Amino acid sequence: AAQNGARFFSPLVLNIATSEGVSLNELETLPGSGTDGRVTKKDILQYVANRKAGKPAVATATATVTAPPVHRQE
């Protein structure tokens, strides 16, 4: 997907961001629950819901920023 930031966002995440008026800058700061910290559909939907409910951005329920970007089993 075409984007300038350092992180990878799936086409669906970008689509949701555009539809819901989430800026790329905001996206860059979202914690991701996917492999290597990737922001998933669930993460951004949660973020949008929280924002609508006036909750702070970091409260993505399942956003355990897990693995550092290392490969498994090499």
Added chain:
Amino acid sequence: MAYDVVVLGSGPGGYVAAIRASQLGFKTAIIEKESLGGICLNWGCIPTKALLKSAQVFEYIKHSKDYGIEATGTADFSAVIKRSRGVADKMSKGVQFLMKKNKIDVIMGFGKLKAKGQIEVKGADGKSQIVEAKNIILATGGRSRELPSLKIDGKKIIGYREAMVLPTQPKSMIVVGSGAIGVEFGYFYAALGTKVTIVEFMDRIVPVEDEEISKELAKNFKKNGIEIMTSSEVTSVDTSGNGVKAKVKTKDGEVVLEADVVLSAVGVAANIEGIGLEELGVKTEKGKIAVDKYYKTNVPGIYAIGDCVPGQALAHVASKEGIICVENIAYGEKKYNHQPEALDYGNVPGCTYCTPEVASVGMTEKQAKDAGYEIKVGKFPLSAAGKATAAGHNEGFIKVIFDAKYGEWLGTHMIGYNVTEMIAETVVARKLETTYHEVLDAIHPHPTMSENIKEAVEVAYGEAIHI
């Protein structure tokens, strides 16, 4: 000597878990009471696909004229069965080889939880031994579910095992249940010339599939001489005569069907009896072992995967559960550097290998609507497909469902030639959170059946070229 991991049951859940455990450095053993490879390799996925392949070859001979070939032939039923057994044996031996290669101890016998960290294994010779393990993974699988009105006697009322090794081909057969197993056997026997009647309790066959799939499959089955009775229930079977007489309650009253044999294919029951669950206080729920998303039971050190836990009763699910379970144990013991992702049961493909084949993943149209989505649906008939026409397999269609709001790919439902080889694309694309743009921009080769997935997506978005 205590093992790090002991797996009870060597189906695609168990043996895969054992291999992954050994790869991650665990000292591992596997316990099996019957044959390595479980139902899948010995009495399920693999031998049925061998039978279905023979049926397919036979169909080609019957229709050879359509391809410019003059041919005649007969199916040698016992040779067909023998081939299927040979294929199963070969695969089971393959598992044996894999166990050896991965230095996994194979312990033959019936295993039962004895105490925390202990399994008692009773061998064929009646002798018992205690196997000790830090982590125990239960992978005991399942068996044919039995209805009270349809007790399997192994002769006239049979289950899938008997259906795979009948001594002679029945002239007529009643198949009760139209899930994957029922329709696969129904198709197989019909292709070989048996008069088949499928009786289904729900109002359509393959009831877990999208409604349009059920309709198309029924249409094709009927064209091939298979009789289908939906909203119908076998209430009793009289086996006293030469064949069977089955009483069937239909919407229009009761009818009596006569046939040589009845195949009961009404689902799977988990193997949870007699393995010490109660004694150790392992919780079950609705007849299956209760687990969390990493397959831990309520008792520390005891895990369960595959057909004996909730979730789709499919080999690829069992295997993945095994891998996740073991990787998570390793992660907990710092032998693996990240926690595996939990399985997304909403993105598990299901396949049925009759002709035409059925493959699907994600939500059906009804499920998507019921979940409140506004949807875009695209359906591409394979009658318009070049490859299908060249192959002489114009039946069926591909149907895709997208969320109209964000463009998420919610589901794919396919029926037709080779579609089981084409469903992985949707699974991967959904996993990678695609929208329809990327699918259309990914070039599908021509002429293939798979390019019609792209066509279906085009239909959903009003950009269809070929219809």
Added chain:
Amino acid sequence: MAYDVVVLGSGPGGYVAAIRASQLGFKTAIIEKESLGGICLNWGCIPTKALLKSAQVFEYIKHSKDYGIEATGTADFSAVIKRSRGVADKMSKGVQFLMKKNKIDVIMGFGKLKAKGQIEVKGADGKSQIVEAKNIILATGGRSRELPSLKIDGKKIIGYREAMVLPTQPKSMIVVGSGAIGVEFGYFYAALGTKVTIVEFMDRIVPVEDEEISKELAKNFKKNGIEIMTSSEVTSVDTSGNGVKAKVKTKDGEVVLEADVVLSAVGVAANIEGIGLEELGVKTEKGKIAVDKYYKTNVPGIYAIGDCVPGQALAHVASKEGIICVENIAYGEKKYNHQPEALDYGNVPGCTYCTPEVASVGMTEKQAKDAGYEIKVGKFPLSAAGKATAAGHNEGFIKVIFDAKYGEWLGTHMIGYNVTEMIAETVVARKLETTYHEVLDAIHPHPTMSENIKEAVEVAYGEAIHI
């Protein structure tokens, strides 16, 4: 009356471009001198796949015993040919229907650029008309390339057209060239009983594929009685006798091959002659029309797509080029709201439909190394695959190549049963910028051939379960 878009040539490039143009609101016409659908539908992709299907059915009959079926049969060569023609006709009629449905005017005749915005069309009756258009898309396709030593006479030295409609089956055939077209015909005729010798200039057959693919295909072809001569060149053909005598220069000196007929399959030449390119100053390069990434030529208002421009000479490439070209014209005229993405020629799949099938996308192992990548390679032999065993098709393998540094999926190379239906997964996953994690976490159904792609990825990362 002037059109918005006129397309010259109705192959998969041209007719798809015309449909997309009409969808986007352009008044559109298409000019065709022969049959709607171009080479692809009439003399290429589609009729060859029909022939190959007949060969496949015939092979099943020959090997029916392996499946428990007793059968005998003979291939009726003229019936096989007739079926193939019928399939082509049906698809060509389909294009006719699509033109009508999309309100595209079909103008039959030979078209030639006359002036800016003008094409002269000469009909079969010799009469000419001028067609006016704001935008002209050239989609004139290609034809058999001819070698000086191998002039096609249509009788004893033939091209692909004649090979598709021979009046009788030759007893022996020399196939010169081992690209997709050469090996497909070679396989087809050999399957039907013709003694086939393939002569290839390079040191291996299917030379654009990964080296291991070439090796495996050669092994299978030889097993099926096809003779293969690589690093060899036909220097002259003597057609004076009953059949042909071809002089072949090999590494070990010259040999003379005798056969009934020679098939020249040495590539494609673009149709760029006599269509007014020189007169209007449209630039060509190495025998093809020069275009930018949106298929503009150097002359404003004139575009070119498909086999007459650089890039892989494949139907799916031609079609996508047509769509991109038209969407970009529409974008420029504000009839379409976003500029289409340029085609990524590095992510175009290629398929060969002989048995075993070949399918690939991305870099070969050698290309990846030459490009400086440190790579991880995973190869899974289909002899270890359950579905392949059940289907009786254990030949071949799946090979995947990943970049070791960032985990990018660089290429997939497959040879075996049904692999042409499985390559789209890699294309889509690469498009979505996957790493190996997501592929492994996407559940592939069991038992399929496609699950072995996942296995190959596991091999690349040292996590293989099944070998």
